[in-house]
Amino acid sequence: xxxxxxxxxxGCRGRQKVLEGGxxxxxxxxxxxVIGLINDIPSCQALLDRMMSEAQAIIQRRLTxxxx
Numbered sequence: 001x002x003x004x005x006x007x008x009x010x011g012c013r014g015r016q017k018v019l020e021g022g023x024x025x026x027x028x029x030x031x032x033x034v035i036g037l038i039n040d041i042p043s044c045q046a047l048l049d050r051m052m053s054e055a056q057a058i059i060q061r062r063l064t065x066x067x068x
């Protein structure tokens with residue numbers, strides 16, 4: 001009895017429906033404050049390309065001081 005009540009309070013059943021079943025309307029899922037920082041949902045290739053170009057720009061900016 002206590003264990004089944006614990007499952008309901010912890011949201012295990014609802015979370016399982018979302019994470020394993022993909023049904024976001026019939027379960028519980030959480031999103032932290034970082035959700036407000038998401039502006040787009042790029043493809044994996046676009047995300048990796050963006051990360052590489054941003055890293056290259058940072059490295060170039062930081063290395064310019066060494067070559068003056």
